[in-house]
Amino acid sequence: MEFFANLPEFSTVISQIFVGLSRSMILFMVAVGLTVSIGVLRVINFANGTFYMLGAFTAWSVALWVGGTAGFWVALLIAPLVVGLLGLAVEAGLLRRLYNRPRLMQLLLTYAVVLLFNDVTKLIWGVDFKSMRAPLSGYITFFDGLLYMPSYNMLLLISGPLVAAGLWYFINHTMTGKIVRATATDREMVDALGLNSNKIFAIVFMLSCYLAGLGGALIAPTTNIVVGMGMTILINAVLVVVVGGLGNIWGAFLASLIFGVGESLGLLIAPRFAIVFPFAIATILLILKPTGIMKSVW
Amino acid sequence: MLEVKDIHTYYGLSHILFGVTLEVRKGEIVCVLGRNGAGKTTIMRSIMSFTPPSQGKVYFNGKDITRLPVFKIAKMGLAFVPDNRRIFPDLTVEENLDIAAHAGRGRGRSNWNKEKIYELFPPLRELDCRQGGFCSGGEQQMLAVARALMGNPDYLLLDEPLEGLAPLVVRELVVQIERLRKEGLSILITEQNVRAALKLANRVYVIDRGEVRFQGTVKELEENEEISRKYLLV
Amino acid sequence: MLNIMGDMSIERKMSWVKLISIGIIVIVLLFAPAYLSRYYLYLATLILVTILFATSLNLPLGYGGLLVLHQATFYGVGAYSFAILLKETGTPVLPAAAVALLSALILALFIGWICVRLRGLYFGFLTLAMGQLVWAIVYRWYDFTGGDDGIHAIPVPDMIRSEIGAYYVILAVVIVSLLLIYRVVKSPFGLTLQAVRDNPQRCESVGINIRNHRLIAFVMGGGFAGIAGVLFVILERSVAPPIMFWTHSVEILIMVLLGGMFTFLGPAFGAVALTLLATFFGIFTEYWLLFLGSIKIIMLLFLPQGVLGFVEEKITSKIRNKTV
């Protein structure tokens, strides 16, 4: 068991980079949900990982109910919506009461929500291993075998930029998006213009939960759907958000790429220490650029 | 008509306003004068219910608006321009106006649009695409007023609109505010700059330590030297 | 209103209450082994360790205003250093404890030195990232730390091995540590630390080096957490990586917050209450996290200043109303 594995072939490195990119996309969806809620609501939502998990569970149920390959596509539509609505309930029922309290309180409240939802999920879905069918199977090859990856990862690879672009359009070119940006910097003034900032907050929180749910629904076919699956990705997503600059969507995108590709390549170089990579990357980046690689809204 | 009746307002534990009563009638400019810390901004914040009064009432056109959510009050036709402008720094000048127009769509008779705004404040036309955060103080003040107007309000609350502006800009702004009254707006201004404020106002309130010490016309104030000396340090 | 501090009778009454309370607590604690059954004695000891851990967090958090999100790092490093020294090298207890404390302090100094440049949440997240890095190393470095299996059968000397022995040793160390922290909090350092928390800018302009102050508070908190880690090993004679996972830190944070973070004994109260709650829910229901989560949510919603903060506010406002 040497520290360094044998140096891999070039095509393996290329494939690994692309696989890393596709992994980044899932991380990005959870992280961007977090960063949006941080940017606008100033709330760090530890429950985001749990919403990701709920996205996967809901997708599993929906896919089972619909059946067949179509099941996945229906689940992809419905599951994030369900999670989004659940997020709305959490915002309106709990979080809204804490906006004027110290941030630490909100952070811990969302953590308590994690505990609660984990047990509720166990009550609803039971404890069996759950697995869901992917809509695409098999591998595809590009460039004479230089790049070789599962077709489903291609789907992930495309979905990430799509979500990012959609979000960019929403934030910059729709009226709601403009109001969201305004709310992010000055909530009181938005109210003073006659716009209900509570509603904007609710929309943003719902959006952030929707994105987490979307991430969960997308990852569901490749993974084991279990209670607690949100914890690993949550801590990585939190680090991505911080490294990217709190509240900065593009920062989150960039940081997700760094994390995903870094981890994938790290696997090739020193597989035994793969688990250390995300934290090491985050620590180094934060030491170099303490407030994140992109401009933070704070 | 905007009526404030005997309001008491607290910030946390500190008692700021002690039974303030004032009114703004339709089509007039009313000026609240007082020193730093006298409670001028708090009056504005109480009316808009950012900091709702714990006692007393605020009526707008006869309706009790005390403790209504801020956005509902704004929707009724009250627009607030805060003392530090509070332009949305990440939005361009145009976007700042856009969202205000969106908020005020289908409201009021005055029907402000961007063209009309640019006519009133010509410098804004050139700044269209600049981010609000990069505008100078005078430009921001114009933008803040313009933004408030885009919501087609009937009443305008201007909190220290002249503070920190160069004399030339002050003169310009005074003219523009005067024009707004002619457009049919009723305006409540708080000011420290007594000279400029008196040029504008129909009626004046002087407040100190959270209480109204004087009310009357500009002429009455000018005649009452004791008040001027004691509370306004002119 | 101006008479708040002038009313001597209240103060005198309070000091009596204080004295009597201390007396009762000392007696209750000293004779605990006499009336507590074995399990509850163990639970009491565990609570004592948790009290020290929570209070160690409150020093930088409540008094220094530093958002330390990963205090369990130092707890874990203290515990691991102590465990490894005892198990692998057979070092006697006292030197081993000293080295464990030292390693917690050094790590805290290192992490703190990097982190105190940052403010607020950024500070918190950097501590989180670095703490998780330490956790990952401990989790991975099998030859040295036992990896995820942890280290068990740690040879603690017989004297402190028995439940009663462990109880008294831990009681003594916890009380001494708490007294030390109390003194620090009431010292000029503690006073200026609170000033730094309230208004760092002003502190700079009265000549206080705020970075130094924060760093010292952070390192001291880390040191006391390390001591708590050592005590944990004495009690359990086993360590494993979950004790330094980030969720453990969050649990402790909740204790501090629910107890009341601007009060000295708030964290202790939170530690007692939440440990007991977790134990009783764990015994009575399989879905204990559901109950615990709900209780935490309710408390966060309705007791923003923490339990002690809430009670204190009630009482002081009553006193104020009387005196005004």
Added chain:
Amino acid sequence: MKKNRFAISLFLVMMLLLTALVLGGCEDPEPAEPPPDDPEEAVFERNIKVGIVDTYTGPPTVYTYDALDAFELALKEINEEGIHGVEMEFVTRDEEFAPDQALSWARELVTREEVDVLCGFMSSASALAVSEYVREEQVPMITWAAQSEQITGEAGHSYVFSVVPNTRISGRAAANFLAELPYTRYALVGSDFEFGHAIITRFWDTFQELRPDAEVVLETYWPVGEADFTPYISSIRGADPEVVVAAPGGADQIPLTKAIGDAELTDEMEVYLHIGTDHAALSALGDEAPEGMYGSSSYHYYYPETEENLAFAEMFYEEYERYPNFVGYNGYITAHLIAEAFREAGSLDGEAFAEALSGLTIDSPVGPITMREYDNQLIHPFFIGKTAEHPDKPYLISTDITMLDGEKIMPPVEEIMEVRGE
């Protein structure tokens, strides 16, 4: 004002302590036990209490709840007959996969609930932590899921028992089986925690002795809870082995099996998955599992097709509408082992129980099983087969099953003595 703060705090802490005190004081000590007399005629004066410490939160619950259900099922059988005139009952505690929690609960069960036996333990670290504690308390414990070889190996003692094949056994079993096949190029992969590393290491140590001509072309590990196995599949492909030996832990089973199926890896090379053919994983995967993959399990509800085994499976199915996985089965036999040992010991004393259990043989659904005397590790057959579709079932099952004799794959006692330094 500041002074009051302290006094009030003190008062509240005091009240809490008093509450704890009252609660603690309420426990009245159990009367001492009478000395054991002849086991055959002994009559116990109270029910037997078993404490189960296991993980009921997070990924491993699919196993732990099966074990719990099977344990309860066995209790019904046992209590019909009774043990020296009394029944067996149990209490459970959730340790959240955290050793410190497990230890804390073990203490609670032993000193407050005063259980006679502890069992459960999904997490090896928890089992190891509690093992040290029960050694001192002289309360026997039985692990039914934790597979660390240390439990009955290096850290073993007379009060700790294991009914689950540990990493040493599983590794040896895989080596024995694969040594019969003609392949020489091996890729070794696993979950990045002790379990994964141990399986791989034990496998390779044994395998090298049996087949000195074999070589390792790749060795890699992934973090536990990995969501996407694509990069690992790519690197396996890149190394081009003839056989992949994989040791995924707990929840990694599903995504790994799925990724293997998706990549159609079994068409290019042989794949051996530790616990890969267990019911828990295969039933969840449906027809997404790859066909023709080697996998192992210590129990199949459909094999051996003996009357006893099928009867047990049906009984379980009737009760819970599902078939048991291997940990479920372990829960079942654990209950029977405990009952039989108490019958044999004729006393509620921990020492007598441990002595009786050590070396005990009982009949199980898969035939007679024996608790090996020296290291208290259950001698149990081990099954390796290849996945294939079944006409009646919506999921794949294991076929062409080779049943490896428990005696043969167990490490010899000398080996255990050596690691214990005896």
Added chain:
Amino acid sequence: MLRVEKLEKSFDGFMAVNGVELSLDKERVVAVIGPNGAGKTTLFNLITGHLSPTRGKVWFKNQDITGLAPHRICHKGLSRSFQLINIFPQLTVYENVQVALLSQQKKVLKMLTPSKAMLEEETYSILEKVGLADYAGIQCTYLSYGDQKILEMAIALGNKPEMLMLDEPTAGMSPEETISTLRLIRDLAEKEKLFILFTEHNMNVVFDIAEKIMVMQQGRTIAQGLPAEVRADKQVQAAYLGEES
């Protein structure tokens, strides 16, 4: 005592302070006046190290203190108060001043002696000097606005400075409070031999007590000299006084 040479500070291209020159030697009480946004507070922040200048130098007691950290400058004997109330809200009035004294005496790192009785005499003497001794035990957020401004000054005095910089010390005060504060400032200059540099809005105040006045507008010095000279300056009248009074 204090000398400021060609000080410049720009924020994203905006010159907040542009080539300001200032010196305090003979005159003990010096005022900086100018309309809002003229750069007075920025100038203060540059001198006390809260901001570092883009160009220029600050000399204090013939030492170059340009760009030093605020706490170091403070220990050299230059202390300041703030325009907006800037005190320690959770501490008592007594503790507010005590913190400054402890810092001045370099006792802030003492960890094991109780702070309560430390420097009691000095603290009370300062509180008495400014007239807050009666409120010593009160949490300072309960003080009135005017008293909080006084406390602000008391904290600055706690540093036992040789030179005191006051940013709008009477802003928002009632006329009575303003008068007593002015008396206090004059007393400090005469009895305690303090150098005082202050900014002010209120003209009467300035001409009343300042021995020397500097007028700023849009980051520049437009006049500097004795009150009478400044009052007579055409430029000042046009730009500032003309509009104000």
